[in-house]
Amino acid sequence: MKYDPRKFDLPDNYIFEGEGDIEPYLFSEDIAIAVDVAFATERPLLVSGKPGSGKSRLAEAVAALKKWHFLSKTMTSRTRLEELTVELDHLRRLHDAHSGNVAQNGKNSAMKPDWAYHNPGIFLWALNHESAKYRGEGRKAEAGTMGLTIDFPGTFRKQENNTHHTVLLIDEIDKAEPDLPNDLLEPLDRKAFGLPDGSKIMAKDGVNILTIITTNGERELPQAFLRRCVSLKLEEPKKRDLVRIARKHYPNADETRITAIAEKMETFRGEAKKSFRRPPSTSEFLDAVRVCEDLEIAIDDSKNSVWKKVENSVLLKKSNDNDQA
Amino acid sequence: MTDPNDPTESQQPTARGEIHLGDLLLALKKLPWKDDTQAAAIARSLGFSLEELISKEITPNAIFDNSRFPEHQKTVSPSQNQPPGISVPPQPKPSVELPSMPFTARSNHLKRGLHRK
Numbered sequence: 001m002k003y004d005p006r007k008f009d010l011p012d013n014y015i016f017e018g019e020g021d022i023e024p025y026l027f028s029e030d031i032a033i034a035v036d037v038a039f040a041t042e043r044p045l046l047v048s049g050k051p052g053s054g055k056s057r058l059a060e061a062v063a064a065l066k067k068w069h070f071l072s073k074t075m076t077s078r079t080r081l082e083e084l085t086v087e088l089d090h091l092r093r094l095h096d097a098h099s100g101n102v103a104q105n106g107k108n109s110a111m112k113p114d115w116a117y118h119n120p121g122i123f124l125w126a127l128n129h130e131s132a133k134y135r136g137e138g139r140k141a142e143a144g145t146m147g148l149t150i151d152f153p154g155t156f157r158k159q160e161n162n163t164h165h166t167v168l169l170i171d172e173i174d175k176a177e178p179d180l181p182n183d184l185l186e187p188l189d190r191k192a193f194g195l196p197d198g199s200k201i202m203a204k205d206g207v208n209i210l211t212i213i214t215t216n217g218e219r220e221l222p223q224a225f226l227r228r229c230v231s232l233k234l235e236e237p238k239k240r241d242l243v244r245i246a247r248k249h250y251p252n253a254d255e256t257r258i259t260a261i262a263e264k265m266e267t268f269r270g271e272a273k274k275s276f277r278r279p280p281s282t283s284e285f286l287d288a289v290r291v292c293e294d295l296e297i298a299i300d301d302s303k304n305s306v307w308k309k310v311e312n313s314v315l316l317k318k319s320n321d322n323d324q325a
Numbered sequence: 326m327t328d329p330n331d332p333t334e335s336q337q338p339t340a341r342g343e344i345h346l347g348d349l350l351l352a353l354k355k356l357p358w359k360d361d362t363q364a365a366a367i368a369r370s371l372g373f374s375l376e377e378l379i380s381k382e383i384t385p386n387a388i389f390d391n392s393r394f395p396e397h398q399k400t401v402s403p404s405q406n407q408p409p410g411i412s413v414p415p416q417p418k419p420s421v422e423l424p425s426m427p428f429t430a431r432s433n434h435l436k437r438g439l440h441r442k
Contacts, residue, residue, distance in 0.1 A: 034370040227343040
């Protein structure tokens with residue numbers, strides 16, 4: 001019997017049909033269960049899998065299904081906790097201090113109060129929408145007069161009773177420096193974080209957040225972090241699922257062609273496993289389907305066929321030199 | 326943002342800590358699982374699964390745990406087979422048998438008279 005998620009609405013066919021710019025997403029039972037568990041236990045969901053397996057798309061799809069706001073931040077080696085919580089804009093403050101001293105003798109009119117230099121990160125937006133929008137709670141009028149109101153930096157969805165529930169995507173955490181996952185423990189665990197001035201920001205009452213964290217597994221994450229997350233490993237979809245995914249993305253595509261490319265995918269995956277190489281991902285499969293549809297390329301295995309070139313450049317990512325070798 | 330001087334704002338939200346059996350019980354109670362496979366998937370997503378335990382046997386951290394080495398590895402001590410003294414690498418056998426060269430001690434002094442003019 002198929003699992004019927006309780007914490008979010010999923011169509012019977014397990015397919016999110018897409019919405020606006022958000023592409024369709026095919027849920028598996030494992031995905032549906034893991035998302036439901038993350039909602040039920042109010043724990044972050046750590047999604048691992050190969051690049052192009054749909055980790056980030058899952059977060060967008062869940063936000064759309066729940067009709068919650070969606071916020072995302074992709075990690076880099078330079079990402080710090082402050083960028084995700086609240087960052088003080090030192091450069092703007094210094095500029096204001098300098099220009100004020102030049103303009104006024106004795107009195108610095110360009111300088112603003114400290115809160116005006118706070119740049120809210122995605123955690124602040126998720127925990128306390130008003131505080132992020134007006135750079136502090138109860139500052140609506142003040143921030144409005146001074147032109148310091150900030151627009152929502154993600155997908156905003158109008159919710160009942162003016163609530164602000166959010167799906168938060170922390171993308172590619174394995175790209176961040178090793179200390180960042182440990183730094184995130186407090187915001188994730190307590191739904192609160194401190195500021196350099198000693199004040200504390202806490203989640204507003206009744207606010208729900210689902211944090212989805214993705215990793216390509218390039219770096220091992222700290223055990224303390226892993227043990228706080230619900231984990232989901234995205235497996236490679238089977239041939240039947242690949243065909244279903246492609247049909248949802250390109251409804252007018254030729255069925256025979258899609259099936260032939262899906263069969264190729266299975267072959268390449270088998271070969272990749274034997275030779276310890278990276279197998280082509282689902283997103284590369286969709287690229288191949290799109291190319292073949294747009295250019296009407298037949299799946300032809302003869303040596304100099306156009307398909308062979310598409311195969312090498314889109315799926316296998318082989319250079320011509322390697323091919324000849 | 327809260328005021329640090331305001332006593333009403335000093336309440337710390339409680340930390341939930343690591344995932345524990347309570348989370349598993351909560352999930353199993355709240356969610357509509359229908360068979361053992363789905364219950365196992367719920368447990369697996371929370372880190373309670375047999376596969377996890379098996380895969381830990383080959384984690385890189387295991388090499389630091391001496392108690393995990395098999396018994397026969399523990400008993401073999403490389404120093405037991407070594408002769409006393411400074412160890413030298415084994416000398417390869419010469420391909421051609423060389424004649425023995427007896428070493429005779431020689432005086433380290435120049436013969437008297439060589440320095441004389």
